[in-house]
Amino acid sequence: MNDTVLSGIRVLDISEGISGPYCGKMLASFGAEVIKIEKPSVGDVSRTPGPFPGDVPHPEKSGLFLYLNTGKKSITLNLHNAKGAGIFREIVRSADVLVENFPPGVMQSAGLDYSTLSDINSRLVMTSITAFGQTGPYHNYKAVTIIEYALSGHQYINGEPTREPLQGAGPQPEYQGGLHGFMATLMALYSREDTGLGQWLDVSIQECLAGFHQFTITRYTYGGLIKQRNGNRYESDHPISIYPCKDGYVAVSASARPQQEQLYTLIGMPELIQDPRFLTPQDRIDNADAFDELLVPWLKQRTKEELFHTLSEWRIPCAPVADPRDLLSDPHFKAREFWAQIEHPEAGSLTHPGPPFRMSETPWQVARAPLLGEHNEEIYSGRLGYSRENLAGLREQGVI
Amino acid sequence: MTIDFNMTEKAVLDGVRVLDLSRVWSGPMAVRMLADMGAEVILIDAPQARVTTPEYLQMVKQFRAAGRHYPYFPDGDPGDEPWNRQGSYNDFNRNKLGITLNLAVEEGRELFKRLVKVSDVVVENFTPRVMKNFGLDYTVLKEINPAIIMISLPGYGMNGPYRDYPAYGTTLEQHAGFSSVMGYPDSGPYRTQSTYVDPVASVNATSAVMLALLYRRHTGKGQYIDLAQVEAGVTLLGEVILDYSMNGRVPQRLGNRHTFMAPHGCYRCRGDDVWVTIAVGTDEEWHAFCDAMGNPLWTEETKFADQLGRWHHQDELDRLVQAWTVLHGHYEVMHILQAAGVAAGAVLNAKELLADPQLKERAYFIEQDSPSVGKRPYPGFPVKLSRTPPVYRRPAPRVDEHTDFVFGGLLGLTKEEIADLMERRIIGNRPPVTQA
Numbered sequence: 001m002n003d004t005v006l007s008g009i010r011v012l013d014i015s016e017g018i019s020g021p022y023c024g025k026m027l028a029s030f031g032a033e034v035i036k037i038e039k040p041s042v043g044d045v046s047r048t049p050g051p052f053p054g055d056v057p058h059p060e061k062s063g064l065f066l067y068l069n070t071g072k073k074s075i076t077l078n079l080h081n082a083k084g085a086g087i088f089r090e091i092v093r094s095a096d097v098l099v100e101n102f103p104p105g106v107m108q109s110a111g112l113d114y115s116t117l118s119d120i121n122s123r124l125v126m127t128s129i130t131a132f133g134q135t136g137p138y139h140n141y142k143a144v145t146i147i148e149y150a151l152s153g154h155q156y157i158n159g160e161p162t163r164e165p166l167q168g169a170g171p172q173p174e175y176q177g178g179l180h181g182f183m184a185t186l187m188a189l190y191s192r193e194d195t196g197l198g199q200w201l202d203v204s205i206q207e208c209l210a211g212f213h214q215f216t217i218t219r220y221t222y223g224g225l226i227k228q229r230n231g232n233r234y235e236s237d238h239p240i241s242i243y244p245c246k247d248g249y250v251a252v253s254a255s256a257r258p259q260q261e262q263l264y265t266l267i268g269m270p271e272l273i274q275d276p277r278f279l280t281p282q283d284r285i286d287n288a289d290a291f292d293e294l295l296v297p298w299l300k301q302r303t304k305e306e307l308f309h310t311l312s313e314w315r316i317p318c319a320p321v322a323d324p325r326d327l328l329s330d331p332h333f334k335a336r337e338f339w340a341q342i343e344h345p346e347a348g349s350l351t352h353p354g355p356p357f358r359m360s361e362t363p364w365q366v367a368r369a370p371l372l373g374e375h376n377e378e379i380y381s382g383r384l385g386y387s388r389e390n391l392a393g394l395r396e397q398g399v400i
Numbered sequence: 401m402t403i404d405f406n407m408t409e410k411a412v413l414d415g416v417r418v419l420d421l422s423r424v425w426s427g428p429m430a431v432r433m434l435a436d437m438g439a440e441v442i443l444i445d446a447p448q449a450r451v452t453t454p455e456y457l458q459m460v461k462q463f464r465a466a467g468r469h470y471p472y473f474p475d476g477d478p479g480d481e482p483w484n485r486q487g488s489y490n491d492f493n494r495n496k497l498g499i500t501l502n503l504a505v506e507e508g509r510e511l512f513k514r515l516v517k518v519s520d521v522v523v524e525n526f527t528p529r530v531m532k533n534f535g536l537d538y539t540v541l542k543e544i545n546p547a548i549i550m551i552s553l554p555g556y557g558m559n560g561p562y563r564d565y566p567a568y569g570t571t572l573e574q575h576a577g578f579s580s581v582m583g584y585p586d587s588g589p590y591r592t593q594s595t596y597v598d599p600v601a602s603v604n605a606t607s608a609v610m611l612a613l614l615y616r617r618h619t620g621k622g623q624y625i626d627l628a629q630v631e632a633g634v635t636l637l638g639e640v641i642l643d644y645s646m647n648g649r650v651p652q653r654l655g656n657r658h659t660f661m662a663p664h665g666c667y668r669c670r671g672d673d674v675w676v677t678i679a680v681g682t683d684e685e686w687h688a689f690c691d692a693m694g695n696p697l698w699t700e701e702t703k704f705a706d707q708l709g710r711w712h713h714q715d716e717l718d719r720l721v722q723a724w725t726v727l728h729g730h731y732e733v734m735h736i737l738q739a740a741g742v743a744a745g746a747v748l749n750a751k752e753l754l755a756d757p758q759l760k761e762r763a764y765f766i767e768q769d770s771p772s773v774g775k776r777p778y779p780g781f782p783v784k785l786s787r788t789p790p791v792y793r794r795p796a797p798r799v800d801e802h803t804d805f806v807f808g809g810l811l812g813l814t815k816e817e818i819a820d821l822m823e824r825r826i827i828g829n830r831p832p833v834t835q836a
Contacts, residue, residue: 004615005611005612005614005615005618006611006614026607030611049659050643051639051642051643051646051647051649052646053646053647054646054647055647063638063639063642063643063645063646064638064639064642066642067638067639067641067642068638114786132758133758133762133784135761135762136757136758136761136762137757137758137761138738138757138758139758141738141743142738142741142742142743143743143745144658144661144679144681144743146656146658146664146665146666146677146679146745147677147679147743147744147745148745149677149745150666150675150676150677150745150746150747150748151745151746151748151756151758152748152753153748153749153750153753154592154594155666155675155677155747156675156747156748156749157592157593157594157749158582158590158592158593158594159584159590160584163584164656164665164666164667164668164675165666165675165747166582166583166584166590166655166656166666167582167655167656167666167677168578168582168592168596169577169578169579169581169582169592169596169637170581170637170639170640172596172636175636176603179600179603179604179607179636180603180782180783181783182607183433183603183606183607183610183783184783184785186607186610186611186614187412187413187437187610187785187788188785188787188788189614190412190413190610190613190614190617191412191785191787191788193614193617195787197787198787199785199786199787199788200786200787201783201784201785201786202783202784202786203782203783203784204762204784206758206759207759207762207764207782207783208782208783210753210759210764210779210782211778211779211780211782212594212596212599213592213593213594214425214569214593214594214595214598214599215472215487215488215491216593216594216750217491217750217753217754217777217778217779218472218487218488218490218491218778219472219487219750220750220751220754221487221754221776221777221778222472222473222474222475222487222773222776223472223473223475223476223487224475226749226750226751227593227749227750229593230593231590232590232591234570236463240570242574242579242588242589242590242591244588249574249579249588249589250574251570251571251574251575251579251591252571253568253570253571255568255570257455259566280458280459280462281459281462281463282459282462282463312562312565312566315566316566317565317566317567317568317570317571318571319567319571319572319574319575320574320575321574321575321579321580321589322574322575322576322577322580323577323580323650323651324577324580324637324640324641324643324644324650324651325644325648325650327576327577327634327641328641328644328645331561332556332560332561332562333560333631333634335559335560335561336557336559336560336628336631338631338634347646350642350645350646351641351642351644351645352638352641352642352645353631353634353635353637353638353641354631354635355631355635356604356627356631356632356635357551357553357604357605357608357625357626357627357628357631357632358557358625358626358627359608359611359612359623359624359625360623360624360625361612361615361621361623362611362612362615362623
């Protein structure tokens, strides 16, 4: 890794699953040394769900783990054992950031709560990511992805009005917990430059998402309207939707009059410009079904690729509904060299999504995810000065 | 040139000045998070400039006449200064200072350059040709201020074949791959009603600026950041991309189901459009779930005895679960199940979110009072920081509220010069009709 923005920042990542690990991955991507601390012999829970090459389970080959832990070092340590917690407190002395996502109270019962750790190292930034935060009536409630979608207001607004509300695209709530944790950690590191002091960051996934749906809150607080499900349509104009085409689906988003007039002309029906059914946004919403009956046959004769380019060139916002196969062959992502090909000793060479943003002076960097305990010797012997015999002893006691 | 900044509380980004040229949502929300951390943000030109067009106001009237009043204004009423009254404008621009500046004319651009000289960060989310056409791209700005940090967050990024294509939140989440995995098992793809890629870009953009500020603090160097919203989106589909890379698999749409948990779904409750989500994983959770429902006879059927059995009989299981949930309120089901150790969550709508006991106790929503729109709640900063909490110094400004402070105080123009600029509509008391 080259010298870059977070060089010299040492992160202890004791989190599991998605939220905390994504935070750690982002810190590693910009140069921090991230030491992932895993449970002896089993490791992070994300080593189990896969996806696996050829669908054959293997703890070193889970796609979820491989993606969320790029650029980290792995050591094993049992935190729920007095000796392990003692070793951890020793490592914390030289750490800048600690990322954890245990349910509230777990760190405390291991004697590793923020007040204890900040006594050991007042510069420590501790980033705690949980479903509902460290306080409040739900703080001990259980949550998985679909529960987060529900309690943050996303489930209610997605899907068909006549059907059950729909969850989003996979574990986005957990990803958001990690992304917000990353953002706040950087703020805390920036603040530490002035104060010399770390702090405790309480990231509630519910709160990350509760202001994350366009205008849903202001619609109510300004207009008294509760946003309802609207399928794929948009409530202030039409056509803004997803449509079938010859080989899949496309998004068409003609939300301004010039775009709509372009679209009417493009599909060979310029007379619609004068059609009283489509003159105003209210007219277009009221007659959305009638318009779609005219539009869809035209779309169905064309491929998503063809439609994307034609409509875009006509300045009508449009996009293919892309699946992973489309994305990986898409010339735009290729031209921008977005994809990262990462070689892993067990899982082979795999394509990962690349940087979320490009920084001219401090670019994103990527290296493969670690094997379980791969860096035990480097960290325990090389850095902490444990002898081979000490290490063997700890291993026997199930500490590492 | 005094101004009450209510600066008694120290904040993380005190002393950092940001020029906000961004529009609509992704950029404004990113910059709001910097402002909540104390940055002095100068909002140029009011992102919602399009509310000034006669067509837009006409549309609002039509919506009101149709009885579906367009809810972006207090009680649907745009008033005499709609640009100061729009809900999203007031939501996304708290803690910012407002000026208008016509960048379409040379003199406006010169004033912008003078602001760049005394600022730290520039944020914009136009399509790539706009800043270049203004002659205000990074290569120009860094000549004026080598330490400037500039971030652009267009839909497709600053290069590549789709660079100049029009792109909205309502097209980018489909292109980024989210829609392909969202939908009912028997339906086509769905988009989110939250246009998810916009706020994803926001949090990434704020993080990128924080990284650049840290780097500058150590080196004195500025830099340029290119954030393609579509790419920021794809980074949140890691396991889906890896599955394709490993197995060539294009994912199925699962609706509300899960790859191994069952029951796992969204169930109707008592009332009109009232729902709860429930997720049962382990056998232990299943037994707790059955106890909480009062162990109806069907729970003893052998086909539901283990996780695989439950997963294979989900259609039937979902009907049976719903026969129980429909007798109760959504919060009621949630509390009963959570007390038993089973994951459940009420499906909250906007009104319920504002009243949710958890969000309330943690003071998630903050209240702000403004002369333009009165006292209203807004989502606060999304993370709790123990030592450096966010600061809420001021509600969103009137679009021209800080004309004197910025042009007089920061740039040292005289009252006469400001009046002259106003006269010639280079600056003004309302945003110019959309220029980009």
